Amino acid sequence: MKRLILVMPLFCTSLAFAGTLELGDNVVALAASKSKVSIFSKSIKLADGDNSLVVNFDSQANPESVNQGKGRITSAPYIITFNYSGNDTVFLSTAKVSDENEAKKQAANPSFTLTANNIPVDFEVKKVDQDSVNIFSDYKSLLSSEEKNQSPESALTSESNGSLQDAINAYNKLTDKQKITFMKWLLKN
Numbered sequence: 001m002k003r004l005i006l007v008m009p010l011f012c013t014s015l016a017f018a019g020t021l022e023l024g025d026n027v028v029a030l031a032a033s034k035s036k037v038s039i040f041s042k043s044i045k046l047a048d049g050d051n052s053l054v055v056n057f058d059s060q061a062n063p064e065s066v067n068q069g070k071g072r073i074t075s076a077p078y079i080i081t082f083n084y085s086g087n088d089t090v091f092l093s094t095a096k097v098s099d100e101n102e103a104k105k106q107a108a109n110p111s112f113t114l115t116a117n118n119i120p121v122d123f124e125v126k127k128v129d130q131d132s133v134n135i136f137s138d139y140k141s142l143l144s145s146e147e148k149n150q151s152p153e154s155a156l157t158s159e160s161n162g163s164l165q166d167a168i169n170a171y172n173k174l175t176d177k178q179k180i181t182f183m184k185w186l187l188k189n
Helices: 003-013 100-108 137-149 152-159 161-171 177-187
Strands: 019-021 029-033 043-047 049-060 073-075 076-083 089-093 112-116 123-127
Touching: 019 029, 019 049, 019 177, 043 049, 043 123, 049 100, 049 137, 073 100
Parallel strands: 019 089
Antiparallel strands: 019 043, 029 049, 049 073, 049 076, 076 123, 089 112
């Protein structure tokens, strides 16, 4: 009886999810409306029905090189919304890149594809203005503002009215040396 009680919540929570979203090599999830994600997530549980994600294109500067000393090329964030109710695995990917020029072209205008069982899934893509996001941005708030049919800029502005805006202003007033000291402290804590 005790085992049944312990297993029942796990069974009930699994019923709310329709399937799994697998991310391609050059796609990074920054936020999901109904799931927890990190920038290292390669799969995300999908809720039954409407789903929203904030993603971006992220590639090595020279994908074919063994020595990755050139860094990374990333795009602006994009909000992807779609409706899916199946139990199949859904794949979100971009075109494969083989050199730095292709990576730069994809970062400027990523061509996302969403498929389930090799069948395209309808989705909408909205580019987030890169100037409106920074290191302090809460990407999940972009999704909640999207659901309320607000623009992402207004969500960031309303979010930053309080102490976050004060912190950003204080950080911007620091000298370069003070900024480095602050970043070191931030990484330690």
